[in-house]
Amino acid sequence: MNRRAVLALGATALLSACATTASVQVGPDGQPLPQVYQIKPGTENEISFRLLDSVNSLRRSRGAQPLAFNAALNAAAATHSRDMSVQNRPWHFGSDGSSPLVRVQRVGYTGTLMGELISETFETELVTLAAWMKQPDTRDVLLDPAAREMGFAWYQEPSGKIWWTLVTGG
Numbered sequence: 043m044n045r046r047a048v049l050a051l052g053a054t055a056l057l058s059a060c061a062t063t064a065s066v067q068v069g070p071d072g073q074p075l076p077q078v079y080q081i082k083p084g085t086e087n088e089i090s091f092r093l094l095d096s097v098n099s100l101r102r103s104r105g106a107q108p109l110a111f112n113a114a115l116n117a118a119a120a121t122h123s124r125d126m127s128v129q130n131r132p133w134h135f136g137s138d139g140s141s142p143l144v145r146v147q148r149v150g151y152t153g154t155l156m157g158e159l160i161s162e163t164f165e166t167e168l169v170t171l172a173a174w175m176k177q178p179d180t181r182d183v184l185l186d187p188a189a190r191e192m193g194f195a196w197y198q199e200p201s202g203k204i205w206w207t208l209v210t211g212g
Contacts, residue, residue, distance in 0.1 A: 079202070080202060090111070093167045093168070093171060093194055094192065096171055097184055100184060101185055106189075107187070111191070111193070112153070112192065112193055114151040114193070115192060118148070118149045118193055119193040119209050122136065122145055122207045124197045126162065127205045131162075134158055142157075142158040142209065151211060153211040153212055154211060154212045155209070159207070159209075160208075161205070163203070167196075174208075183210055184208075184210075186212075192208065192210050192211075193210075195207055
């Protein structure tokens with residue numbers, strides 16, 4: 043009996059070593075291809091607060107005060123994310139020619155617009171934040187010591203493409 047158990051266990055181990063695993067697809071440069079980040083319904087708050095916490099951690103490390111969400115700035119960001127998708131291009135002007143300043147005024151924001159960051163990607167909010175931190179001009183918007191409030195939103199197309207918008211105000 044023991045002999046059969048050992049043989050069965052050995053055969054199982056041998057077969058499990060032959061099992062296929064999910065392979066990572068690589069591009070022509072040998073680097074892994076990005077995976078599509080599908081945002082699941084009901085995770086909106088989790089994503090928003092994960093980004094806010096990350097931004098505030100970065101700001102604290104530079105001695106800047108934390109940001110708080112502002113409903114009007116969130117609305118302006120959401121409108122612009124959807125509009126960029128309709129235009130199929132990431133840029134700071136709306137399809138009606140509106141600027142970030144006009145958009146925050148339209149939603150009733152009474153503070154001062156400090157900056158707007160945008161991105162067109164298939165990647166997560168934290169990968170997008172890391173990309174913004176790599177560039178001096180976008181990093182300056184995130185770490186601006188005069189900023190006190192933030193709006194953040196996105197629109198995800200059925201293909202998985204995500205249009206991120208972050209707006210800061212003071």
